[in-house]
Each structure stands twice: as C-alpha cells, then as structure tokens.
Amino acid sequence: MAVPTIxxxxxxxxxxxxxxxxCQLNSHASYDLEFTSRSSSLASTTATSSPNxxxxxxxxxxxxxxxxxxxxxxxxxxxxxxxxxxxxxKGEELKELSSSFRYSPSKFIGSFxxxxxxxxxxxxxxxxCGCCGVGSAARTPPLRTVWERSGEASFHGRGxxxxxxxxxxxxxxxxxxxxxxxxxxxxxxxxxxxxSTLFGDExxxxxxxxxxxxxxxxxxxxxxxxxxxxxxxxxDESVIKAFFEAEKAxxxxxxxxxxxxxxxCVETAVMLALVGANSTVVxxxxxxxxxxxxxxxxxxxxxxxxxxxxxxxxxxxxxxHLSKLAREHDMADRMVEADRLHTMFLAMADARAVLIxxxxxxxxxxxxxxxxxxxQHRFAKETMEIFVPLANRLGIYSWKxxxxxxxxxxxxxxxxxxxxxxLMGLYDEEIIHSxxxxxxxxxxxxxxxxxxxxxxxxxVYSLHRKMLKKNxxxxxxxDIHGLRLIVENEEDCYEALKxxxxxxxxxxxxxxxxxxxxxxxxxxxxxxxxxxxxxxxxEVQIRTKEMHLQAEFGFAAHWRYKEGDSKHSSFxxxxxxxxxxVLTWHCETMTKDRSSINSVKSTCKFPFHSSDxxxxxxxxxxxxGPLFVIMIENEKMSVQEFPANATMIDLLERAGRxxxxxxxxxxxxxxxxxxxxxxxxxxxxxxxxxxxxVVELTPPIPDTSLIEYREEIQRMYERGFTVATPQPAGxxx
Ligand SMILES: Nc1nc2c(ncn2[C@@H]2O[C@H](COP(=O)(O)OP(=O)(O)OP(=O)(O)O)[C@@H](O)[C@H]2O)c(=O)[nH]1
Ligand SMILES: Nc1ncnc2c1ncn2[C@@H]1O[C@H](COP(=O)(O)OP(=O)(O)OP(=O)(O)O)[C@@H](O)[C@H]1O
Numbered sequence: 001m002a003v004p005t006i007x008x009x010x011x012x013x014x015x016x017x018x019x020x021x022x023c024q025l026n027s028h029a030s031y032d033l034e035f036t037s038r039s040s041s042l043a044s045t046t047a048t049s050s051p052n053x054x055x056x057x058x059x060x061x062x063x064x065x066x067x068x069x070x071x072x073x074x075x076x077x078x079x080x081x082x083x084x085x086x087x088x089x090k091g092e093e094l095k096e097l098s099s100s101f102r103y104s105p106s107k108f109i110g111s112f113x114x115x116x117x118x119x120x121x122x123x124x125x126x127x128x129c130g131c132c133g134v135g136s137a138a139r140t141p142p143l144r145t146v147w148e149r150s151g152e153a154s155f156h157g158r159g160x161x162x163x164x165x166x167x168x169x170x171x172x173x174x175x176x177x178x179x180x181x182x183x184x185x186x187x188x189x190x191x192x193x194x195x196s197t198l199f200g201d202e203x204x205x206x207x208x209x210x211x212x213x214x215x216x217x218x219x220x221x222x223x224x225x226x227x228x229x230x231x232x233x234x235x236d237e238s239v240i241k242a243f244f245e246a247e248k249a250x251x252x253x254x255x256x257x258x259x260x261x262x263x264x265c266v267e268t269a270v271m272l273a274l275v276g277a278n279s280t281v282v283x284x285x286x287x288x289x290x291x292x293x294x295x296x297x298x299x300x301x302x303x304x305x306x307x308x309x310x311x312x313x314x315x316x317x318x319x320x321h322l323s324k325l326a327r328e329h330d331m332a333d334r335m336v337e338a339d340r341l342h343t344m345f346l347a348m349a350d351a352r353a354v355l356i357x358x359x360x361x362x363x364x365x366x367x368x369x370x371x372x373x374x375x376q377h378r379f380a381k382e383t384m385e386i387f388v389p390l391a392n393r394l395g396i397y398s399w400k401x402x403x404x405x406x407x408x409x410x411x412x413x414x415x416x417x418x419x420x421x422x423l424m425g426l427y428d429e430e431i432i433h434s435x436x437x438x439x440x441x442x443x444x445x446x447x448x449x450x451x452x453x454x455x456x457x458x459x460v461y462s463l464h465r466k467m468l469k470k471n472x473x474x475x476x477x478x479d480i481h482g483l484r485l486i487v488e489n490e491e492d493c494y495e496a497l498k499x500x501x502x503x504x505x506x507x508x509x510x511x512x513x514x515x516x517x518x519x520x521x522x523x524x525x526x527x528x529x530x531x532x533x534x535x536x537x538x539e540v541q542i543r544t545k546e547m548h549l550q551a552e553f554g555f556a557a558h559w560r561y562k563e564g565d566s567k568h569s570s571f572x573x574x575x576x577x578x579x580x581x582v583l584t585w586h587c588e589t590m591t592k593d594r595s596s597i598n599s600v601k602s603t604c605k606f607p608f609h610s611s612d613x614x615x616x617x618x619x620x621x622x623x624x625g626p627l628f629v630i631m632i633e634n635e636k637m638s639v640q641e642f643p644a645n646a647t648m649i650d651l652l653e654r655a656g657r658x659x660x661x662x663x664x665x666x667x668x669x670x671x672x673x674x675x676x677x678x679x680x681x682x683x684x685x686x687x688x689x690x691x692x693x694v695v696e697l698t699p700p701i702p703d704t705s706l707i708e709y710r711e712e713i714q715r716m717y718e719r720g721f722t723v724a725t726p727q728p729a730g731x732x733x
Contacts, residue, residue, distance in 0.1 A: 219260060220243075220244075220247045220262065223243075223260075223262060223263060223266050224240070224243055224266075226266075227243070227266050227269065227270055227273075230270050230273070230274070231270060231273040231274060233273045233278075233279055233282050234269075234270075234273070234282075236279045236282075238279050238280075238283050238305065238309075239269075239279050239282050239283050239286070241283070241304070241305070242269075242282075242283035242284075242286040242287050242305065242309070243266070243286055245286075245287060245290070245296070245301075245304065245305075246262060246265045246266075246286045246287050246289075246290060247262055249287075249289075249290040249293070249294035249295075249296045250262045250265065250289070250290075250293065250294060253293065253294075255367075256370055256371070257367070257370045261289075261293070264289070264360075264363055264364075264367075265285070265286050265287070265288065265289060266286065267363045268285050268286075268288060268356070268359045268360045268363050269282050269283075269285035269286045269359075271285075271359040271362060271363065271399075272285040272355065272356065272359050275355075275396060275398070275399070277352075277355065280308050280309055280312070280352075281312065281352050281355065281356065283305060283309050284308075284309045284312035284313050284316070284352070284353075284356055285356050285359060285360075287301060287305075287309065287313050288313055288316045288317075288356050288357075288360055289360075290313065291313055291314060291317045292317050292320060298310055298313070298314050301313055311350065311353075312350060312352055312353050312356065315349035315350050315352075315353030315354075315356075316349075316353050316356045316357050316360070318348065318349060318353075318692065319345055319349055319353060319354065319357045320357065320360075321694075322341070322344070322345070322630065322692065322694075323357070323361075323382065323386065325630060325632070325637055325694065326338075326341060326382060326385075326386060326637065327378055327379070327382045329632060329635060329636060329637035330635060330636050330637065334385060336639075337637065337638060337639045338385040338386055338389070339389075340628050340639035340641060341386055341628075341639055342386065342389050342390055342393065343572050343575055343576075343628060344628040344630075344639060344691060344692055345357075345386075345390060346390070346393070346575050346576060346578075346579045347575055347625075347627075347628070347691050347692075348691045348692035349692075350582075351394065351578075351579035351580075351582045351583045352582070352583065354390060354394065354579070355394065355396070355583060357387075358387055358390060358391055358394070358396065358399055359399070361383060361387045361403070362399050362402060362403060364379070365379065365380070365383055365402075365403060365406040365407070365410075366402075366406065368380070368406070368410060376410045377410060377411065379410075380406070380407040380410035380411045381407075381411065383403055383406075383407050384403075384404070384407040384411070387403055388400055388403050388404055388407065389559075389563065391403060392558075392559045392562060392563075393559045393576045393579065393580070394576075394579060394580055394583055395552070395558075395559070395580050395583070397558075401459045401461070401462070404459065404461040404462070405459055405460050405461045407461075408460065408461040408464065415464065416460065416464075419460050419463060419464055419474075420460050422474060423460060423463065423480075426474075426480060427457050427480075428481075428534075428536070429457075430533075431481055431532055431533050431534070431536055431538070432455035432456070432457070432481055432483070433455075434533060435455065435481075435483055435532055435533070435538060436453050436454075436455050436483065438503060439453055439483065439485065439499070439500065439503065440453055442499045442502070442503055443485075443496065443499060446495065446499055448487065448492055448495045448496055448499065449487060449488040449489075449492055450485055450486065450487045450488070450492070450496065451486040451487060451488060451545050452484075452485075452486045453483065453484070453485050453486075454483070454484045454486075455481070455482065455483045455484070456482055456484075457480065457481060457482075458477070458479055458480045458481075458482070463477060463480065478507065478510060478529045478537040478539055479529075479537075479539035480537070481532065481536060481537070481538050481539070482538070482539040482540070482541070483538060483539070483540045483541070484540075484541045484542075484543075485500075485540065485541070485542045485543075486543060486544070486545055486548050487542065487543070487544055487545075488544065488545070489544055490515060490544060492544070493515055493526055493542045493543065493544060494526075496542045497526055497528065497542055500528060500530060500540050500542070501528070501530070503530070504530035504531055504532055504538065505530060505531045506528060506529070506530055506531075507528075507529040507530060507531060507537060510527070510528060510529035511526075511527070511528045511529075512526070512527040512528075513526050514526065514527070515543075515547070519556065521555050521556040521560070521561065522550055522554060522555045522556045523550070523551055523556035523561070524543060524547040524550065524551075524556075525541050525542065525543040525547055525551065526541070526542040526543070527539065527540070527541050527542075528540050528542075553577070553580070559576065560573070574625070575625075625644065626641045626642060626643060626644070627641075627642050627643075627644060627646065627689060627690065627691045628640065628641055628642075628691060628692070629642060629646075629651065629689050629690075629691075629692075629693045629694070629695060630692075630693070630694045630695065631651065631655065631695050631697065632694065632695070632696045632697065632698075633655065633696075633697040633698050634698055640654065642689055645688060646688070646689050647685070647686050647687060647688055647689060648675070648677065648682055648684070648685045648686065648687050648689065648695070649685050649686060650689070651689060651695055652675070652685070652697075655697055675695055675696060675697050676695070676696040677693060677694075677695055678693060678694055679694075679696075682695075
C-alpha cells in the first residue's frame with residue numbers, strides 16, 4: 001500500500017500575545033495596615049521587605065546582581081525506574097470517569113467559531129469556557145473574565161529583559177497566555193488526513209498505520225481539526241504524530257459515558273496549549289494515558305518521541321498512581337499528608353508532568369457528572385486537597401479557579417447554585433472592560449507610564465470563601481470587580497492613584513497603602529475601592545512591576561500568602577519556586593521568544609540554579625533536603641518525611657515506634673510476608689529510600705495461604721526485629 005503523504009501547514013510558530021489572567025491572592029491579610037501618607041521612604045520600605053534570602057533572589061530576577069546560591073544536586077532520578085513497576089491497570093482515574101461532554105464535531109467546531117474571538121473568552125470559567133464544553137454544566141456565572149491592556153507603547157525598546165518580564169508577569173498572572181492567533185481556522189474538508197492533501201510541508205513520519213477506514217477515521221480527523229482550530233500548535237509535526245499515536249493506542253476505547261477515550265487526551269492537550277505549553281508538553285499531554293491504558297511502552301515513546309516526551313508521560317503515570325493511592329486510602333492526617341504530597345509531586349516529577357496531570361484532572365473534573373455521586377465526591381475532595389494547591393503553587397490560577405469552582409459544585413451543590421445565581425445578576429463584563437479603557441485613556445492623557453492594566457471578576461468559590469472567612473454578606477464584598485495597574489515606578493503608583501480617584505468616587509475607609517507601609521512579608525501595593533459605572537464597587541490595585549514580581553514570586557508570593565508561610569520548610573519553598581521557574585521557562589518563555597532566552601542564557605538569574613544551568617528541567621535540587629515516602633499500613637496511608645540518605649531500616653524503626661508489630665520484627669523468609677517497596681518485596685533492608693517511594697508494611701496475604709504462613713509469622717514475632725545483620729541472599733528467619 002502506498003504511504004499517504006501528509007502535508008503540514010506551517011505558518012509562523014505560535015507566539016504568545018499579552019492576554020491577561022490574574023493571580024489569586026487571598027485577602028486574609030494578617031497585617032492590615034491603614035493608609036499612611038506617601039511620605040514614608042522607599043528606602044525604609046525595602047529595608048524591611050526582604051526578610052528571607054529568597055526575596056532578594058526572586059525580586060532581583062532581572063537584575064545582574066541577583067544572588068547565586070549553590071545548587072543542591074539531586075537525589076531524584078529523572079527516570080521512572082523506581083516506580084516502574086507501578087503500572088496500574090487501565091488508567092484507573094479515567095476508567096472511573098465518564099464524560100459529560102458529548103462528542104459532536106459540528107457542535108464543537110461550530111461553537112468555537114461562533115464564539116467571541118477575543119482572548120478573554122478562553123479564560124472564562126467553566127460555564128463560559130467554550131473550549132472545554134462546559135457551558136451548560138452548571139448554572140454558574142462566568143467564573144473568571146480577565147482583561148488586560150498592556151501599555152507596550154510606553155515601554156517599547158526595552159529589549160529582552162522586558163520581554164522576559166512580560167513572560168513572568170503573564171505566568172504570574174496565571175494562565176493568561178494566549179497566542180496571537182492560536183486558532184487556525186481549518187475547514188475540515190481541507191484537512192484530508194486519510195489521503196495526502198494537507199497543506200504546506202510534508203510530514204516526515206509514516207502515516208500508514210494511522211488512518212483506518214470509515215468511522216474511526218472521521219472521528220479522529222474531526223478531533224484533530226477541532227484541536228487545530230483552537231491552537232495552531234496542533235499543526236506541529238511532533239504534535240500531529242503524538243495525536244495519531246494516541247489515536248492508535250486508544251482506538252476502540254471509550255469512557256464510561258461512551259465518548260471516545262481519545263477525546264479526553266485531546267482536551268487535556270488543548271488545555272496545555274492554551275496556557276502556553278510547548279510542543280513537547282502538548283505531545284506528552286496527548287500521550288499521557290498511553291502507558292497505563294494501552295500496550296504502548298516507555299521504550300516505544302522514547303524511540304518515537306525522544307527522552308523528554310517519554311519521561312514526561314512516565315512522570316504523569318507515576319503521579320496518577322500516587323494520586324490514586326491518596327484517593328483510596330484513609331490518611332493519618334489529611335492536612336499534613338496533603339501538604340507533603342504536594343511537595344512530593346513537585347519533587348519527584350518534572351514540574352511539566354505535574355502540569356499535564358493538572359490538565360488531566362481539570363478535564364476529568366469538568367466531565368465528572370456522569371460518575372456516581374459518591375465517586376464525584378471522592379474526586380472533588382481529592383482535587384481540592386491535592387490539585388488545587390498544586391495549581392496555586394505553580395501559578396496556574398485559571399485552572400486553580402476552575403478546579404475550585406467545580407469542587408465547590410460537587411461538594412456543596414446547594415450553596416454553589418445559590419451563590420452562582422446571585423452572581424449571575426452581578427457580573428458585568430462590560431464594567432471591567434470599559435473601566436480598563438477609561439483608565440488607559442486617562443493614563444495616556446496624563447502621560448503616566450504603565451505596564452499593564454488587568455481586570456477580573458471574583459470567582460464563585462473565592463467569593464464563598466471570603467464571605468465565610470470574614471463573615472460578610474455579598475454586598476459587603478468590594479472586590480467582586482477588580483482592576484490591577486502595573487506601572488513603571490513608585491511615583492507612577494501615586495500618580496495613577498490620583499487619576500483613579502479623579503475618574504471615580506472613592507469609597508471612604510478602603511484605601512490601603514502597602515507601599516509606604518509594606519506588609520511584613522514584603523508585599524507592596526496600593527489598594528483602593530471606588531464606585532465605578534452604575535455605582536458598582538471596583539477594587540483597584542496599583543503596583544510597580546518589581547512589586548508585582550515580589551507579590552508573585554517573592555516572599556509575599558501569592559501561594560505562600562494564601563497558604564500561610566509558617567508551616568513550610570525552606571525545602572518546600574525552594575521546591576515550589578524551582579517548579580514555578582521551570583514551568584515558566586518551559587511553558588512560556590521558551591515557546592515565545594527564544595532570542596530573549598539566548599540573550600540571558602549565560603546569566604541565569606534563578607537563585608538556586610547551578611552556574612551551568614541550561615534551563616532544562618532536571619529534578620536535581622535538594623539533595624540535602626528531606627525526602628517524602630508513602631507508607632501504607634493497615635490500609636492507612638501516611639506521607640513520611642525522612643532526611644536524605646534514609647534507608648528502609650529507618651522507616652521500619654519509625655513504624656515500630658508506634659506499633660508492637662514492628663517493634664520486635666525479623667524479616668521473614670517468605671517474600672510475601674515482607675514489606676514491599678514499590679510493589680516488590682524488600683530484598684535489602686539497607687536500601688536507600690527515594691522521593692516518592694511507596695512502602696507497604698502490611699502486604700495483603702492471600703487467604704488460602706494463611707495456614708502455610710502461620711508458622712513463619714509465629715517465628716517472626718518470637719525472634720524479633722534484627723535487621724542489623726541481614727543475610728546476603730534473602731533474609732533468614
Ligand atoms: N501576593 C500577595 N497579595 C496580597 C497580599 N496581601 C494582600 N494581597 C492582595 O490584596 C488583596 C486585598 O488585600 P487587602 O487590601 O489587605 O484586603 P483584605 O484585608 O484582605 O480585605 P478586603 O479589603 O476585604 O479585601 C488580596 O485579595 C490580594 O489580592 C500579600 O501578602 N501577598
Ligand atoms: N483588583 C484586582 N485586579 C486584578 N486582579 C486581581 C485583583 N484582586 C485580585 N486579583 C487577582 O485575581 C485572582 C483571583 O482573586 P481572588 O479575589 O479570587 O483572590 P484573592 O486576591 O486572594 O482575594 P481574597 O483573598 O480577598 O478573596 C488572584 O490571582 C488575584 O491576584
């Protein structure tokens with residue numbers, strides 16, 4: 001059979017345009033400072049604003065004097081061998097799920113082309129998010145609508161640092177990355193995947209196996225066209241190739257709802273593309289379930305796509321396994337375990353694998369409706385505990401909001417619906433839209449430099465949380481509509497404040513000047529509330545770009561501010577900053593502007609990188625840091641923290657402290673009775689533990705063999721726990 005030739009459309013590579021997304025910051029300000037006069041000097045401000053070395057490092061990301069800390073190299077292997085045996089069958093998470101999204105290419109494509117083409121629509125929450133098909137899922141008002149006008153005119157010619165800053169701002173602002181023209185309007189009749197009539201360049205891979213006749217061909221083609229219409233990265237050769245490999249791997253598989261399995265993979269990949277992920281991550285997103293759900297092996301992906309994609313897919317598989325453990329086991333202390341799990345996730349897998357897992361979970365949450373209620377509840381709970389904080393730490397705020405709102409809906413339907421319907425009447429995109437225009441015009445008229453003006457609606461869940469926390473009614477919340485101005489310098493902040501107060505009347509008693517009196521964590525910004533159009537309260541935050549970076553990446557960083565600093569060890573702080581940095585580079589700046597990267601390559605500003613850092617992810621930090629290991633005993637799961645270099649003996653000794661069973665324990669001869677490390681019976685008690693290891697202390701023993709084991713168990717307990725002199729080959733009783 002002749003090999004079909006596939007032509008590939010290759011317009012200019014995807015570029016990121018400035019399109020907004022706010023970051024989420026909590027208002028549980030512990031240090032509420034009232035407005036004080038502007039006269040306080042910046043000098044005193046900065047003197048008190050950086051109590052942690054991290055601050056200096058992060059706030060000076062773009063200065064040549066950024067401090068360098070020595071790199072702590074890794075105890076974490078990038079490969080998946082330590083959990084290699086953990087292939088859980090058939091993608092448990094997805095098997096449980098069915099999609100509420102009905103596959104309908106015409107509806108899908110049609111709704112896409114019909115909808116507002118502005119970048120804003122991409123970032124609305126589940127209801128209005130055309131890309132994820134949740135429009136009718138819940139009676140939820142638009143959960144987030146973000147607008148940004150970047151004042152580029154006033155900052156032209158700043159060169160790479162400025163572009164780099166834009167990257168950070170966008171990242172910090174959340175998944176506000178949109179592309180200049182992400183959607184490629186490809187009429188489906190033009191993309192003839194089955195024959196050889198694609199446009200542009202030829203694909204270099206063999207399509208012979210990829211196309212089957214009839215139904216499957218057209219459904220796959222429609223899915224690809226639909227993805228391409230949302231983002232042109234789906235025209236990249238490697239991504240198309242991944243698409244067809246995923247199609248082959250999942251051919252014939254459906255979700256509980258009856259939808260083709262491939263649809264989930266494509267939707268996951270689309271979400272990744274829309275937050276700015278590059279083709280490696282998008283390809284891995286398409287393939288993310290192949291290891292668990294098909295006969296595709298790591299080696300095959302390695303050979304076909306290279307090490308990066310293969311390791312990412314394996315990383316996602318590991319995370320899926322851990323997530324399943326967390327979902328299915330009772331935890332000793334949910335808060336503590338969840339907190340350690342977040343760190344473990346970030347430490348054991350490439351941050352990009354976490355990103356893919358997050359997208360996977362977001363799509364699963366969007367399509368959760370068809371599951372039995374009890375499972376919906378379980379997923380929502382786990383999502384709230386594990387994935388929301390991860391999205392927060394990684395700075396993907398639009399996903400965080402969507403996840404939170406969906407969890408809220410599934411965990412607390414009544415309250416969700418009640419608040420949503422009240423918000424329906426309140427949200428007004430036009431208020432924010434016109435406020436941005438008005439403020440921009442006024443800033444330009446007065447000649448005040450500004451960097452960006454963003455706006456957002458408060459999400460349903462955020463509103464619910466704030467009302468609960470502060471015991472307020474909805475009318476008492478003043479930041480349902482909010483604007484943020486990022487200006488050039490401190491003087492401009494006060495200029496901009498004057499302008500804002502000239503445009504709209506100020507709500508008395510709401511002005512806070514955290515510039516002249518920074519919060520103890522270093523947070524600086526001016527907050528004011530004004531009465532906008534229709535007398536609607538509008539919160540306006542004004543800060544410089546340095547202050548903004550500090551608020552997003554520094555000691556006052558949003559995720560810490562949200563979570564509270566005290567409980568985190570420096571290991572966690574470093575881990576998170578590292579992960580955010582890596583993600584920023586890989587999923588945004590790398591894609592966007594290679595020239596700016598090249599120009600700063602030799603002077604990496606990240607405070608914890610080694611001098612030979614190439615910006616590519618190596619999970620190599622924190623050799624000296626603690627490691628987290630999952631311990632399962634009697635169906636209960638706990639995440640244990642150990643110092644680096646801890647061994648199995650340390651774990652057993654710790655377990656022994658709380659239980660008589662392990663206090664006087666000697667390893668049994670029979671393998672089935674030994675603790676298991678990543679599903680294998682432990683063969684060397686002195687083996688070192690690794691980040692993400694799973695140790696089962698009480699492996700299930702088959703009922704039928706119990707009699708056989710009785711004698712051995714008896715001996716085990718009689719002789720006590722003596723691992724100090726393990727036998728070389730197997731352990732003797
Ligand atoms: N990154 C960061 N953002 C902060 C911090 N403190 C406040 N913010 C931002 O500022 C907003 C309002 O904070 P405040 O003006 O202190 O207000 P509040 O005390 O929370 O109460 P409200 O006026 O009711 O909003 C928050 O919602 C955040 O967006 C901080 O320490 N770090
Ligand atoms: N006035 C504003 N203008 C633009 N973006 C904002 C504004 N206020 C907050 N944001 C950003 O919008 C996102 C969501 O904000 P949200 O109000 O839900 O949380 P928050 O800022 O933590 O507030 P709170 O704790 O008071 O509820 C955050 O990323 C936050 O940084």
